[in-house]
Structures are given as C-alpha cells and as structure tokens.
Amino acid sequence: MSKLNTNSNSYIIIYSTILVIIVAFLLAFIFKALKPMQDANVALDVKKQILYSLNIRDLDGAEAEAKYAEVVKNEGDIDGQKYYACEIDGEDILVVSLKGMGLWGGISGYISIHGDEVPVVYGAYFNHEGETAGLGAEIKDSQAWQEKFIGKKVFVDPADGSEVALSVVKKVDDPETQVDCVTGATLTSNGVNDMIKAGLKDAGKRFVQLFVTTRCVKDEPTDSTAVEPKAEEE
Amino acid sequence: MALFSKQNKEVFTNPLNLDHPILGQVLGICSALAVTSQLKPAIVMGLAVTVITAFSNTIISILRNTIPNRIRIVVQLVVVAALVTIVSQILKAYVYDVSVQLSVYVGLIITNCILMGRLEAFAMQNKPWPSFLDGVGNGLGYAMILVIVGAVREFLGRGSLLGFQIIPDACYDWGYINNGMMTMPAMALILVGIVIWVHRAYFYKEK
Numbered sequence: 001m002s003k004l005n006t007n008s009n010s011y012i013i014i015y016s017t018i019l020v021i022i023v024a025f026l027l028a029f030i031f032k033a034l035k036p037m038q039d040a041n042v043a044l045d046v047k048k049q050i051l052y053s054l055n056i057r058d059l060d061g062a063e064a065e066a067k068y069a070e071v072v073k074n075e076g077d078i079d080g081q082k083y084y085a086c087e088i089d090g091e092d093i094l095v096v097s098l099k100g101m102g103l104w105g106g107i108s109g110y111i112s113i114h115g116d117e118v119p120v121v122y123g124a125y126f127n128h129e130g131e132t133a134g135l136g137a138e139i140k141d142s143q144a145w146q147e148k149f150i151g152k153k154v155f156v157d158p159a160d161g162s163e164v165a166l167s168v169v170k171k172v173d174d175p176e177t178q179v180d181c182v183t184g185a186t187l188t189s190n191g192v193n194d195m196i197k198a199g200l201k202d203a204g205k206r207f208v209q210l211f212v213t214t215r216c217v218k219d220e221p222t223d224s225t226a227v228e229p230k231a232e233e234e
Numbered sequence: 235m236a237l238f239s240k241q242n243k244e245v246f247t248n249p250l251n252l253d254h255p256i257l258g259q260v261l262g263i264c265s266a267l268a269v270t271s272q273l274k275p276a277i278v279m280g281l282a283v284t285v286i287t288a289f290s291n292t293i294i295s296i297l298r299n300t301i302p303n304r305i306r307i308v309v310q311l312v313v314v315a316a317l318v319t320i321v322s323q324i325l326k327a328y329v330y331d332v333s334v335q336l337s338v339y340v341g342l343i344i345t346n347c348i349l350m351g352r353l354e355a356f357a358m359q360n361k362p363w364p365s366f367l368d369g370v371g372n373g374l375g376y377a378m379i380l381v382i383v384g385a386v387r388e389f390l391g392r393g394s395l396l397g398f399q400i401i402p403d404a405c406y407d408w409g410y411i412n413n414g415m416m417t418m419p420a421m422a423l424i425l426v427g428i429v430i431w432v433h434r435a436y437f438y439k440e441k
Contacts, residue, residue: 012302019309023316030320034327041330130338133268133419 047072050084050095052125053110055150057143081199086112093122100195103136103187105129107195111149118158121166124149126192136188145182153177154200164200168193245364249371256379256426257433261347265339266380267422273396275335276384280377282325282340284370286317287349291369293317294357301358310353311344318343348372383425391416 005011044061047068051059059067072095074085084095091114098109109126113119124146126139138145149166153176156163165177168189172178181189255261262283269279293313294301301309322340325333333340343349352372357365388394390413393401401410415421 006300006302007304012305015300015302016305016308019312023312027316027319030323034323037327038323038330041326045330045334133271 049125049127050086050110052146053095053112053123054086054088054093055123055147096199098195098199100191100198102128102131102139102191103185104131107131107139107188107191109139109192109195111196111200113154119154121149121152121154123147128188131188132185135182136185138182138185139188139192142182148179152179162201164197166196166200168196242364242367246367246371249368249375250378254375254379254433255348255351255372256376257430259351260430261351262376263426265342265346266376266383266426267419269336269339270380270384270387270422271391271417271419272335272388273381273384275332276380277377278325278329278332279336279339280373280380282321283343283346283348283376284373286314286321286343287352287373287376288366288369290314290317290349291352291357291365292362294353295360295362295365298358306358307350307354310350314349314353315344348376379426379429382429383422386425387416387421391421 006015044064048059048064050072051057051064051067054071056067056071071086071088072084073087076083076085081099082097084097086093086095093112093114095110095112098111100107100109105128107126107128109124111124112122114122126146128137128140131137131139152166154164154166156165165174167178168181169178170181170186170189172180181193249255253259256263256266265279265283270276290310290313294310297309297313318341321343322333325336325340352368356368360368385395388396389400393399393406393410393412
C-alpha cells in the first residue's frame with residue numbers, strides 16, 4: 001500500500017469514483033428500506049394536524065389514528081386543496097387545508113369551521129418548514145396563538161362567502177374577525193394572512209353551499225368526488 | 235495495546251474535561267444554540283452527533299492511508315454527509331416528531347465544526363479504535379452541554395422537563411410565570427457563556 005502513489009491523478013479519480021458509488025448505493029438502499037415507515041409517519045402526522053385543528057391535542061399514534069377514524073367522516077379534493085368533513089358531538093365541522101409562503105419557506109395549516117348561518121372558526125393549526133425558532137415558528141409552537149382564531153367570523157357576508165374577513169393583522173380593529181399577529185414575526189404573520197385569504201377565498205362559495213344547502217358532505221354518498229358541489233363557478 | 239490503556243482513556247476523557255469541544259475549543263456553538271429550547275430534541279441531537287462523530291472518525295481512520303491528500307476534505311465530507319443522511323432518514327422513520335422539531339439542524343450536522351475538526355486533527359493521524367473513542371468523547375461532550383442548556387431552558391421557559399410538567403399548577407396560581415425569554419435562542423448563548431465561565435474558572439484553578 002505504501003508504494004502506491006496516492007497523489008497521482010488516476011488514483012484520485014478512481015478513488016473518488018469508487019467512494020461515491022459505494023455511498024450512493026448505501027444511501028439508496030437505506031432510503032428504500034425506510035421509505036414505508038416514513039410514509040406512514042407522514043400520513044399519521046397529517047391526521048394529527050387535522051385533529052389539532054379540531055382542538056384535539058396530545059394524542060399518541062394509535063389513539064390519534066382511532067380518533068381520526070371516529071371524527072373524520074369524509075374527505076374531498078378541489079383543485080388540489082383538501083377538505084375534510086368531520087363530526088364532533090353531533091356537530092358538523094369542515095376542515096380546510098391551507099398552503100402558503102412564510103418568510104423562509106412554505107407554511108401550511110388546517111382551519112376548521114362550523115356554524116350553519118354564520119360560519120366561525122372552530123380551531124386552527126399551522127405548520128412551517130423553516131421559520132425562525134422563537135419568532136415565526138410560534139405559528140406552529142404557540143397553541144395560545146392558534147387558539148386566538150377560535151370563534152372568529154370567516155366571511156364578510158355569510159350568505160355569500162366569497163370575501164374572507166378572517167385576517168391576521170398588526171392592529172386589531174375588529175375583534176370579531178381579526179387576529180393579532182405574532183410579535184417579531186410580521187412577515188410570517190403576513191404569510192399566514194395571505195394563506196388564509198387565498199385558501200378560504202377559493203372555497204368561499206362552495207363552503208356556503210356545503211353548509212347551507214347540503215349541511216355537510218356526510219349526507220352525500222361517501223364518494224370523495226361528492227364534496228364537489230354541482231354548480232361550478234369558474 | 236489494551237483496549238482501555240491509559241492513553242486511550244485520556245483520548246476519551248479529554249474532550250469531556252479540559253479539551254471540551256464546546257467549552258474549550260468553542261466549536262459547534264451554532265447548533266448548540268438552536269436546538270436546545272427543549273430537552274428532548276437536545277438529547278436526540280446530542281446522540282446523533284455522537285454517533286456521527288464516532289463512526290465518521292472510525293471510517294476516516296480506517297481509510298486514512300488510502301485517502302489522497304489533495305482531496306481529503308472532500309472524502310471526509312462525503313463520509314460525513316452519507317452518515318448524516320442515514321441518521322436523518324432513521325430519525326424520520328423512528329422518531330418523526332423529533333426529526334420535524336430538529337428540522338434543518340440534522341442536515342447541518344454536516345457543517346458542524348466539531349466533526350471536521352476531529353477528522354482533520356485526530357482521525358487522519360490515529361488508529362481506528364482511539365479515533366472511535368475520540369469521536370464518542372467529543373460527541374458526548376457536545377451532548378452534555380446540549381442537555382444542560384436544554385434542561386435549564388425547558389425548565390425555566392416552559393416549567394417542564396421532557397414534556398412532563400415539573401412546576402405544579404399551584405405555583406402558577408400563586409403568580410409564577412414561565413420565563414418566555416428562555417425559549418429564545420439568545421438565552422442559549424447566555425447560558426452557554428455561563429457554562430464556559432464556570433468550566434474555565436474550575437479547570438484553570440486545577441491547572
């Protein structure tokens with residue numbers, strides 16, 4: 001081994017090629033082997049987040065799975081946005097998935113809405129990819145902040161539902177619809193605000209249809225396309 | 235060559251005492267500040283770094299005579315990056331919520347100065363077994379600080395340890411308030427500073 005010139009160009013090229021090939025195979029193998037478990041974890045995490053938005057927190061894996069099966073009656077998909085029809089204590093609640101941009105990366109969330117005449121927020125949960133810990137990350141970490149959404153009115157005109165009144169602002173003028181933003185995280189809060197406006201606006205009319213005309217999708221056939229109301233707006 | 239000769243023991247214990255990676259050499263501060271707001275991620279991060287330093291040290295030490303000098307940093311990085319990716323995949327599969335909490339910091343172990351420092355300074359010159367001990371020692375030294383800082387921050391900032399409430403509700407009824415400052419990264423810096431101060435005061439006296 002000592003006679004080998006480890007500094008010759010051909011040695012370096014061969015050495016690095018072999019090293020990289022070994023590492024690549026190793027990583028590919030491990031990735032393949034662990035993929036099913038990771039997928040299961042991600043799926044469970046989504047269910048937990050939906051339960052969080054329904055104010056059901058502190059549940060472990062199996063419990064959360066059971067509770068989810070009990071609470072969520074149906075789910076649907078409109079233009080890539082997910083809806084979940086849920087029932088808690090006999091009351092119909094709709095959970096909407098949201099996606100948006102924070103300061104450093106994507107943010108997402110679930111907002112649950114109830115109420116027949118005037119839809120109000122039942123609960124909310126937000127998640128982020130890489131917001132600043134202690135500041136922007138509070139949208140996910142601070143349960144107290146998420147609970148501020150509870151009871152806020154969602155739409156400007158409940159009968160129309162195309163304009164979203166629910167917002168995150170620096171100075172709360174209207175406590176019925178506005179939520180105070182996270183201190184020190186204005187840009188992340190603005191992201192949450194935009195996400196809510198965009199996510200709920202697209203669905204505004206459909207919501208009202210779901211709530212007022214069909215009450216909730218659970219009465220419809222349990223086909224996931226059933227969430228889509230008959231009258232398409234676009 | 236006994237497995238635990240005096241020399242080997244020193245290799246293992248030095249990073250825990252005088253040559254402590256964080257306290258003595260002030261390496262790896264960045265991640266120490268970021269992941270210590272609670273105890274659980276701090277412990278997992280400490281363990282992850284320990285495993286990665288130990289194995290990357292061993293692997294580099296085994297390869298040390300074959301590694302071309304000109305690309306040694308690249309080779310070290312490839313080994314470390316592979317190990318970090320493996321650890322992060324395993325975390326995702328077995329402790330998903332912790333891996334979410336640690337988010338980018340597991341990936342950033344690759345750039346942790348302790349790792350590169352130990353590979354360059356120790357593993358490139360020493361046999362595999364002492365290198366392994368050196369890696370474990372440095373990893374544990376790092377983990378130790380993470381756990382201390384994480385415990386203090388979680389206790390004072392949230393009144394709990396490992397998620398279990400320690401401060402009874404009665405205290406809150408009497409007007410006790412969690413110190414929200416403790417959950418901010420700045421307090422980690424101050425705590426690490428205090429630990430470094432105590433450590434130096436103690437060891438310089440002994441010297």
